[in-house]
Amino acid sequence: MLDALIEQRKQAALSYQEYLAKIVELTRQAKAGPKAGAYPASLDTPALRALYDNLGRDEALAIRVDQAVRTRMQDGWRSNAMKTKRVRQAIAGVIGDEAELIDRTLELVKSQNDY
DSSP states (O other), X not given: OHHHHHHHHHTTOSOHHHHHHHHHHHHHXXXXXXXXXXXOTTOOSHHHHHHHHHXXXXXXXXXXXXXXXXXXXXXXXXXXXXXXXXXXHXXXXXXXXXXXXXXXXXXXXXXXXXX
């Protein structure tokens, strides 16, 4: 998009003011991320968005998993086996008995700075 915009400017197809306005808009879009507008308003953190993307784009499920993790996690939970197990059980309580999905979700949660 940026290359096309520069090419238009070179061909004098855009006034300088229009060119700057489009650069500002392109910068906003890049800063917000490629899918920033594609998320429901309730998914306002990167962790919630990651859960949403990885749990079948189910908003309610993502929120329930987020709340369960936040309720059960303790300081240093990533490096302590018992505390990690507690978080895993919280995820399982929301997701159910599908071990592979629970493990993937736990790894996803571990990788998020929000927790």
